Amino acid sequence: MDAVTPSLEVAGLAFAYPDGHQALFGVDLRIARGERVALLGPNGAGKTTLVLHLNGILTGGAGTVTVAGLPVGKRHMAEIRRKVGIVFQDPDDQLFMPTVREDVAFGPAASGLRGPELEARVRTALEQVGMEAFADRPPHHLSFGQRRRVAVATVLAMEPEILVLDEPSSNLDPASRRELADILRSLDVTVLMVTHDLPYALELCPRALVLSEGVIAADGRTGELLADDALMREHRLELPFGFDPRSVTMGA
Ligand SMILES: Nc1ncnc2c1ncn2[C@@H]1O[C@H](COP(=O)(O)OP(=O)(O)OP(=O)(O)O)[C@@H](O)[C@H]1O
Ligand SMILES: [Mg+2]
Numbered sequence: 001m002d003a004v005t006p007s008l009e010v011a012g013l014a015f016a017y018p019d020g021h022q023a024l025f026g027v028d029l030r031i032a033r034g035e036r037v038a039l040l041g042p043n044g045a046g047k048t049t050l051v052l053h054l055n056g057i058l059t060g061g062a063g064t065v066t067v068a069g070l071p072v073g074k075r076h077m078a079e080i081r082r083k084v085g086i087v088f089q090d091p092d093d094q095l096f097m098p099t100v101r102e103d104v105a106f107g108p109a110a111s112g113l114r115g116p117e118l119e120a121r122v123r124t125a126l127e128q129v130g131m132e133a134f135a136d137r138p139p140h141h142l143s144f145g146q147r148r149r150v151a152v153a154t155v156l157a158m159e160p161e162i163l164v165l166d167e168p169s170s171n172l173d174p175a176s177r178r179e180l181a182d183i184l185r186s187l188d189v190t191v192l193m194v195t196h197d198l199p200y201a202l203e204l205c206p207r208a209l210v211l212s213e214g215v216i217a218a219d220g221r222t223g224e225l226l227a228d229d230a231l232m233r234e235h236r237l238e239l240p241f242g243f244d245p246r247s248v249t250m251g252a
Helices: 047-053 074-083 100-110 115-128 144-156 174-186 198-204 222-226 229-234
Strands: 008-016 022-031 036-040 062-067 084-087 162-166 190-194 207-212 215-221
Touching: 008 047, 022 047, 022 062, 022 215, 036 047, 036 198, 047 162, 047 190, 074 084, 084 144, 100 115, 100 144, 115 144, 144 162, 144 174, 174 198, 190 198, 198 222, 207 222, 215 222, 215 229, 222 229
Parallel strands: 036 190, 036 207, 084 162, 162 190
Antiparallel strands: 008 022, 008 062, 207 215
16 A cells, blocks of 8 residues: 555544434544544544444445545455454453454454464464463453453454554553553554543544544644643543643653
8 A cells, every 4th residue: 555545534424323313423534554543522422433434333324434545335344344453442342252362363363364373463462462371261251451451452463454442541450551552652553542541642642633523623733632721621521630731741
């Protein structure tokens, strides 16, 4: 793929759930290859609904989603699912095999990897999230934070073009939260991270989008958006007590 084709392009995306509740009202955004972008917004803003459109779990509304130049739709679904790695908000939506190892192997095996190559892929992904010692355990015996880490590994094992994480830091202890940040920074992939953890967004993502009532209400440098008190108030975004985004120097 050439350097100018964006990893993700969403144009005019509107969607109503079958019960008639409209969640997205025309979302437009574009994420270049290698960018790390935070998707911020209050509860119910439509963030998860947007994420579920990125690999075609939800379809049927208006507008288009394009991943690395490929339109998301029936025609390219297998390739889209390989390119877009989604870590769901709830790890229990992601883990369904009898053991951690089988869950992490599932995606790469489905795309044709076998034998030692598959084993190596699984081991690397589990090592990246510090869960290699849990390979033979059933996912449902793990703690929530451990299941979240395994869910991240299932997606890393696919070596996706774009990594989409819905609330990745929730329920992680501070050390795991930092380790996940280190992993995300070390990977050479495009990242879209949904989060209510604003310091985490600032630490990891140079750019942020604010989704509010189903539209993109702001798009800019994360530090500038978080320092815009009026914008923050308008979209129910609140910084943790004592946190001053102006005093943070961001990592590369
Ligand atoms: N299956 C569904 N059927 C009907 N309405 C839904 C469904 N799922 C979500 N909604 C509604 O769509 C809107 C957007 O929900 P969504 O889950 O995308 O919000 P969110 O931004 O991810 O919120 P949160 O920060 O709480 O995760 C909400 O008003 C929600 O009630
Ligand atoms: Mg959500």
